[in-house]
Amino acid sequence: xxxxxxxxxxxxxxxxxxxxxxxxxxxxxPDRSAPVVGVSVVYDVGIRSEPEGRTGFAHLxxxxxxxxxxxxxxxxxxxYVQGSGGTFNGSxxxxxxxxxxxxxxxxxxxxxxxxxxxxxxxxxxxxxLQNQIAVVxxxxxxxxxxxxxxxxxxxxxxxxxxxTFPNAHDGYGSFDDLEAATVENATDFxxxxxxxxxxxxxxxxxxxxxxxxxxxxxxxxDVPARPAPARPDFGEPDLTAERRSSYTDALAPLxxxxxxxxxxxxxxxxxxxxxxxxxxEVLTDGDASRLVERLVSRDRVAxxxxxxxxxMGEPFAVxxxxxxxxxxxxxxxxxxDKLLTTVDEEIARLAQDGLxxxxxxxVQARIATHLLRDEDxxxxxxxxxxxxxxxxxxxxxxxxxxxxxxxxxxxxxTAAAATLRPERRASxxxxxxxxx
Amino acid sequence: xxxxxxxDLAPETTLTLPESxxxxxxxxxxxxxVHRPSVPLVELRLRLPFAQADTAISSVLTQTLFAGTAGKxxxxxxxxxxAVGGGxxxxxxxxxxxxxxxxxxxxxxxxxxxxxxxxxGAVYPANEVRTERERIADRLKVAAQQPxxxxxxxxxxxxxxxxxxxxxxxxAEDVLAVETGVLRAMHDERLHPNGGxxxxxxxxxxxxxxxxxxxxxxxxxxxxxxIELPPVAPFxxxxxxxxxxxxxxxxxxxxxxxxxxxxxxxxxxxxLTNLVYGGYFSSRLVENIREDKGYTYSPRSGVExxxxxxxxxxxxxxxxxxxxxxxxxxxxxMGRLATVAPGKEEVEQARRYAxxxxxxxxxxxxxxAGLVSVLAGxxxxxxWLAGHATRLAETTVDDVARFAAANFAPANxxxxxxGDAQVITPSLRAITAIEAA
Numbered sequence: 001x002x003x004x005x006x007x008x009x010x011x012x013x014x015x016x017x018x019x020x021x022x023x024x025x026x027x028x029x030p031d032r033s034a035p036v037v038g039v040s041v042v043y044d045v046g047i048r049s050e051p052e053g054r055t056g057f058a059h060l061x062x063x064x065x066x067x068x069x070x071x072x073x074x075x076x077x078x079x080y081v082q083g084s085g086g087t088f089n090g091s092x093x094x095x096x097x098x099x100x101x102x103x104x105x106x107x108x109x110x111x112x113x114x115x116x117x118x119x120x121x122x123x124x125x126x127x128x129l130q131n132q133i134a135v136v137x138x139x140x141x142x143x144x145x146x147x148x149x150x151x152x153x154x155x156x157x158x159x160x161x162x163x164t165f166p167n168a169h170d171g172y173g174s175f176d177d178l179e180a181a182t183v184e185n186a187t188d189f190x191x192x193x194x195x196x197x198x199x200x201x202x203x204x205x206x207x208x209x210x211x212x213x214x215x216x217x218x219x220x221x222d223v224p225a226r227p228a229p230a231r232p233d234f235g236e237p238d239l240t241a242e243r244r245s246s247y248t249d250a251l252a253p254l255x256x257x258x259x260x261x262x263x264x265x266x267x268x269x270x271x272x273x274x275x276x277x278x279x280x281e282v283l284t285d286g287d288a289s290r291l292v293e294r295l296v297s298r299d300r301v302a303x304x305x306x307x308x309x310x311x312m313g314e315p316f317a318v319x320x321x322x323x324x325x326x327x328x329x330x331x332x333x334x335x336x337d338k339l340l341t342t343v344d345e346e347i348a349r350l351a352q353d354g355l356x357x358x359x360x361x362x363v364q365a366r367i368a369t370h371l372l373r374d375e376d377x378x379x380x381x382x383x384x385x386x387x388x389x390x391x392x393x394x395x396x397x398x399x400x401x402x403x404x405x406x407x408x409x410x411x412x413x414t415a416a417a418a419t420l421r422p423e424r425r426a427s428x429x430x431x432x433x434x435x436x
Numbered sequence: 437x438x439x440x441x442x443x444d445l446a447p448e449t450t451l452t453l454p455e456s457x458x459x460x461x462x463x464x465x466x467x468x469x470v471h472r473p474s475v476p477l478v479e480l481r482l483r484l485p486f487a488q489a490d491t492a493i494s495s496v497l498t499q500t501l502f503a504g505t506a507g508k509x510x511x512x513x514x515x516x517x518x519a520v521g522g523g524x525x526x527x528x529x530x531x532x533x534x535x536x537x538x539x540x541x542x543x544x545x546x547x548x549x550x551x552x553x554x555x556x557g558a559v560y561p562a563n564e565v566r567t568e569r570e571r572i573a574d575r576l577k578v579a580a581q582q583p584x585x586x587x588x589x590x591x592x593x594x595x596x597x598x599x600x601x602x603x604x605x606x607x608a609e610d611v612l613a614v615e616t617g618v619l620r621a622m623h624d625e626r627l628h629p630n631g632g633x634x635x636x637x638x639x640x641x642x643x644x645x646x647x648x649x650x651x652x653x654x655x656x657x658x659x660x661x662x663i664e665l666p667p668v669a670p671f672x673x674x675x676x677x678x679x680x681x682x683x684x685x686x687x688x689x690x691x692x693x694x695x696x697x698x699x700x701x702x703x704x705x706x707x708l709t710n711l712v713y714g715g716y717f718s719s720r721l722v723e724n725i726r727e728d729k730g731y732t733y734s735p736r737s738g739v740e741x742x743x744x745x746x747x748x749x750x751x752x753x754x755x756x757x758x759x760x761x762x763x764x765x766x767x768x769x770m771g772r773l774a775t776v777a778p779g780k781e782e783v784e785q786a787r788r789y790a791x792x793x794x795x796x797x798x799x800x801x802x803x804x805a806g807l808v809s810v811l812a813g814x815x816x817x818x819x820w821l822a823g824h825a826t827r828l829a830e831t832t833v834d835d836v837a838r839f840a841a842a843n844f845a846p847a848n849x850x851x852x853x854x855g856d857a858q859v860i861t862p863s864l865r866a867i868t869a870i871e872a873a
Contacts, residue, residue, distance in 0.1 A: 034799035035449035083785035085792010106446035134730025148581040288514035362518035369521035
């Protein structure tokens with residue numbers, strides 16, 4: 001059975017953009033095929049922008065945005081969204097924070113009202129602050145402190161690779177810093193970063209552009225105009241010597257190691273960046289990938305291996321500086337040095353001998369499936385459009401990305417592999433401290 | 437002038453279900469093809485009855501099903517699937533084996549041919565079996581350190597006694613003993629089309645999809661007897677089971693009650709009662725122990741339908757020092773719901789959520805595929821959703837109160853807590869009798 005050379009399909013959906021007089025950028029993508037809408041507001045502030053001594057503050061603030069607003073009591077936001085048949089959430093990332101709802105399309109105006117109301121003025125009180133500090137501490141316990149491999153590698157690698165506070169610090173935050181947060185800190189943070197000019201609203205799904213535009217103007221036009229703050233340059237120089245660190249995880253029964261290499265600027269140099277996105281998949285996507293085949297199946301020096309772009313695994317929603325990350329769990333008594341040596345060997349082999357016939361095309365076909373599947377949800381579509389718009393001023397990248405990824409050449413992938421040298425690498429090793 | 441009033445909802449949208457075609461092939465395989473051309477992909481779910489399958493053997497089988505055939509290695513199979521943007525994987529639970537995946541829409545015939553080759557000719561190569569069983573044993577070691585896994589195991593043992601649901605994960609030593617021979621034997625005995633349901637959802641015309649299945653899988657054969665599990669017995673209440681985890685910074689609280697099946701007349705009332713209690717964010721449990729007291733990040737309750745029974749579950753992972761007060765509030769909210777009828781608006785809100793999320797859940801290919809496959813596991817089809825929507829609309833406050841009285845009564849709950857026993861035992865004793873796991 002020969003593998004067919006399948007044609008990789010393109011995505012087609014309308015993308016409309018406009019800016020309100022107060023500076024709020026808007027992206028609309030109608031799709032009438034199901035009676036649902038996705039609504040998202042993305043603010044151009046994330047973990048990298050939180051002040052020293054206030055680690056975890058961007059995330060804590062995200063929680064506070066759900067605690068009531070100008071015309072809504074505490075709990076009202078949740079009840080209005082869910083009582084309309086919808087779901088909601090928010091999430092804090094290195095370079096942005098998003099708030100979103102997915103609802104039956106008859107609730108579109110209600111969702112716009114809710115977002116506009118908290119963009120105007122969230123209700124930040126001492127009581128709600130203390131409540132959400134407690135909730136966030138439990139979130140950190142569930143996800144990090146009470147779990148084997150908690151925070152590995154996303155919280156553990158950046159401090160090895162980077163030297164400056166914005167890039168290196170723990171985005172979940174220390175309990176001391178969280179407990180020291182004040183209402184005044186929150187008010188200042190809102191004033192500075194949650195400006196109409198620092199946000200993008202996107203709506204995707206079952207509506208007409210005319211109707212959505214009318215509703216958006218109705219609800220957002222009088223949000224006060226505040227300009228976006230100047231975004232600092234978070235750049236750091238590339239590594240010139242290998243960095244290596246380790247820590248003991250009392251709950252981890254087996255060793256693990258993760259490594260990262262800096263990659264080109266995802267926003268300013270997208271053509272230089274895309275080959276690394278393909279490379280990560282060539283190395284780690286599925287049983288036919290280079291590192292799974294070698295490390296897991298053949299040599300058994302790893303029980304699992306993963307590879308991706310960006311410490312939070314979102315290749316197209318992160319700014320410079322960022323990295324290609326390879327993360328492996330090892331069998332009992334596994335040797336992390338041997339694993340790294342084998343990774344180096346495989347990368348060197350790829351850089352020297354190039355890709356096998358058909359290898360690039362099959363990996364690109366699978367990448368296309370992942371992209372399309374993700375965009376099948378109107379909510380994901382809205383979120384992608386908003387992050388592309390806020391970071392690149394180009395929401396319509398969503399339509400062109402599959403083509404651009406499909407045009408990455410074998411030579412570009414091998415050239416990218418050639419840059420993953422040991423002296424540019426930062427690694428962190430988990431030493432098992434749990435029951436062996 | 438800014439708008440200060442929450443806007444009303446526009447007129448309700450209609451729940452329109454996509455076109456679906458069903459055919460049972462000569463070999464006994466039921467094929468359901470659903471047309472949802474939103475993106476040029478196709479989602480695949482193949483569900484095979486798997487009751488009473490040994491968990492150690494089945495865990496290795498699902499991880500090595502795609503590890504080789506007479507003509508192809510594991511890498512060949514994965515690479516050929518990738519060539520059409522495809523990927524397939526298998527997983528098992530006490531009810532069924534599920535093969536799930538997707539590909540570019542044009543790749544469906546190719547993906548089905550590979551699926552057929554694996555279903556009719558998986559060889560379970562000794563080398564790959566050795567690697568995979570060791571990987572599973574390693575994962576079990578990690579799972580033994582994960583509180584959610586440990587408390588789930590303890591709860592299942594406590595709830596299900598002799599029933600196969602009592603033990604859903606294998607022991608590492610049993611997994612390490614699995615070899616090619618027993619895998620082939622289980623494959624021959626259990627992986628046959630009779631009683632299986634293949635669901636395809638996506639950008640493929642349904643009759644074309646079914647024709648592609650007939651061509652690719654028509655020769656898949658073999659039959660075994662269908663094994664049915666005995667129904668789950670009513671849970672036996674008693675002292676709280678405390679599982680010690682010295683030094684734990686949180687306690688994992690779990691409560692469980694018997695529920696009713698999807699086809700039971702009270703199912704819609706069950707769904708609404710669960711929502712009011714803890715089934716979504718705007719529920720009593722979340723508003724109390726998270727948004728008021730800050731004891732926990734993600735408290736919730738849920739309804740889990742299995743072939744042999746339905747479990748209602750309540751869970752909260754709370755700071756160690758507030759374990760007893762968190763349990764107290766959890767029981768208090770149960771007691772209040774079981775003895776005082778909920779408010780009309782509270783039930784309306786839950787109803788609108790249930791009806792709205794039906795629309796969300798059927799708006800993506802993967803959501804539809806999962807839903808159609810799960811419903812098929814209960815012998816139901818997509819059109820059941822329309823009837824379910826009607827039943828949700830007709831459920832009254834009295835129905836919810838009646839269901840809550842029977843099923844959310846603290847007296848009917850089985851409780852298990854995983855946590856630092858030395859720290860939490862004294863205050864828990866103030867609330868309930870305790871026995872060590």
